[in-house]
Amino acid sequence: MKACWRNIAAAGNSYAALRAACSVHGIVLEPVRAPSADITCYSLNSVTARKYKPEIMGAECITVAGGPYASACYHEVASYADYVVVGEGEHTLPALLRHIMEPENTSLPPGVATHESFRPPDSSVFLDAYPPFGDVKGFIECSRGCPFHCGYCQTPSLFGGSMRHRSIDSIVACANRVRDARFVTPNAFAYGSDGRTPRFEKIEKLLGKIKSNIYFGTFPSEVRPEFICSEALEIVGQYCRNTRLHFGAQSGSERILTLLHRGHSVPDVVSAVELCHAHGITPVVDFILGLPFEEEEDQVKTLDLIRWITKYGQIHVHQFLPLPGTALSGTLPRPIINEVQQVLGNLALRQKVTGSWCDHEIRFFTNTFE
Numbered sequence: 001m002k003a004c005w006r007n008i009a010a011a012g013n014s015y016a017a018l019r020a021a022c023s024v025h026g027i028v029l030e031p032v033r034a035p036s037a038d039i040t041c042y043s044l045n046s047v048t049a050r051k052y053k054p055e056i057m058g059a060e061c062i063t064v065a066g067g068p069y070a071s072a073c074y075h076e077v078a079s080y081a082d083y084v085v086v087g088e089g090e091h092t093l094p095a096l097l098r099h100i101m102e103p104e105n106t107s108l109p110p111g112v113a114t115h116e117s118f119r120p121p122d123s124s125v126f127l128d129a130y131p132p133f134g135d136v137k138g139f140i141e142c143s144r145g146c147p148f149h150c151g152y153c154q155t156p157s158l159f160g161g162s163m164r165h166r167s168i169d170s171i172v173a174c175a176n177r178v179r180d181a182r183f184v185t186p187n188a189f190a191y192g193s194d195g196r197t198p199r200f201e202k203i204e205k206l207l208g209k210i211k212s213n214i215y216f217g218t219f220p221s222e223v224r225p226e227f228i229c230s231e232a233l234e235i236v237g238q239y240c241r242n243t244r245l246h247f248g249a250q251s252g253s254e255r256i257l258t259l260l261h262r263g264h265s266v267p268d269v270v271s272a273v274e275l276c277h278a279h280g281i282t283p284v285v286d287f288i289l290g291l292p293f294e295e296e297e298d299q300v301k302t303l304d305l306i307r308w309i310t311k312y313g314q315i316h317v318h319q320f321l322p323l324p325g326t327a328l329s330g331t332l333p334r335p336i337i338n339e340v341q342q343v344l345g346n347l348a349l350r351q352k353v354t355g356s357w358c359d360h361e362i363r364f365f366t367n368t369f370e
């Protein structure tokens, strides 16, 4: 039987990683632009799930869906896809494909839902067991999982609350195969640590062994503001090509940061911006607007912080989207007040602000390369 992967722009890195994982088990995932025999796999987020649901429902082949949306809403997705991979795919997807191909010799693996059954995943992936990419190039996932529990984020429910890391040797071997090494991680400055207390000696040991151009703490990964300190910035200056550092502030209101369980303060953000500026690095700072408990004065505080940061760096704004599997699932976004929209519009014209505070799809389909 032939196993195919439905090309979806937002899931390009998942394809690189899962194609490599399937190849470890002797299965080739062929890319396709439409559902194709015998089996077609989809990776769905909250935006792409809406778009591809009709296609999956109408597919004449066997369909397998995974990704953050399918994992959080497996019951719903199993009503239109034949199989749903819940959680991490590196082990589960090849085991499921093998089961579909050889049902008499194998059983349905844990971590798979169908319209009539569900066995929760019973293990988590050891990152070194699978390459981050194979013949199709992707980013290098150096860490997975996060000990923080920001109310809007799917990472802890998808990957767990403890950080796991790919070993230095494994990362270096992959990084030295590409011209530009870019990393996937919830917090690049947490590499080698428990996710809360940085271990910069591990980062320095890692980066010192990579021969290719290193982009660390910038797209597609980011860092947390309270991890930004002189030691971290000196490491970036010494080993990396990026002159920008990407981190999340999310709000200029202390009250909102507390309600989000962000685990850092507004002064942490201010300090991070000032340190970046002092080290000649441009800060690129993420904000979310329209959070469900945001009052007008919270949005004004966020706007004030955005205005100040634009003197030193750039802003990336998202409109809040309640994601399934998060603490804020099922809540409603608040409208963004006119004053905020007008100022953001003016800053966008001066190329100080990017992103979208009106359209979720732009958030999901726009990349920010340095």
Ligand code: SF4
Residues within 6 Å of the ligand: 146, 147, 148, 149, 150, 153, 154, 155, 156, 186, 224
């Ligand atoms: S937003 Fe970042 S720090 Fe917060 S839970 Fe998600 S990955 Fe962790």
